[in-house]
Amino acid sequence: MEHPAYRDNLEQVLKASNGRQMLTIADVKAITGIRHYQTLHKLFPFQGRYISAATLARCMCGGGKQ
Numbered sequence: 001m002e003h004p005a006y007r008d009n010l011e012q013v014l015k016a017s018n019g020r021q022m023l024t025i026a027d028v029k030a031i032t033g034i035r036h037y038q039t040l041h042k043l044f045p046f047q048g049r050y051i052s053a054a055t056l057a058r059c060m061c062g063g064g065k066q
Contacts, residue, residue, distance in 0.1 A: 010057035
């Protein structure tokens with residue numbers, strides 16, 4: 001089942017990224033306001049230097065790192 005905040009988070013992420021589906025570490029820093037590289041990697045499951053907008057939105061609403 002989808003978290004109630006997922007769609008709102010996804011919309012916000014896509015708006016902040018100008019519709020891009022794959023985000024860089026720098027993009028996630030700008031969107032979340034988290035400045036520390038290690039904290040970003042603890043919270044979000046980057047694949048190399050990238051994370052999908054959908055995964056970021058899921059993690060932002062408590063979906064957690066998988």
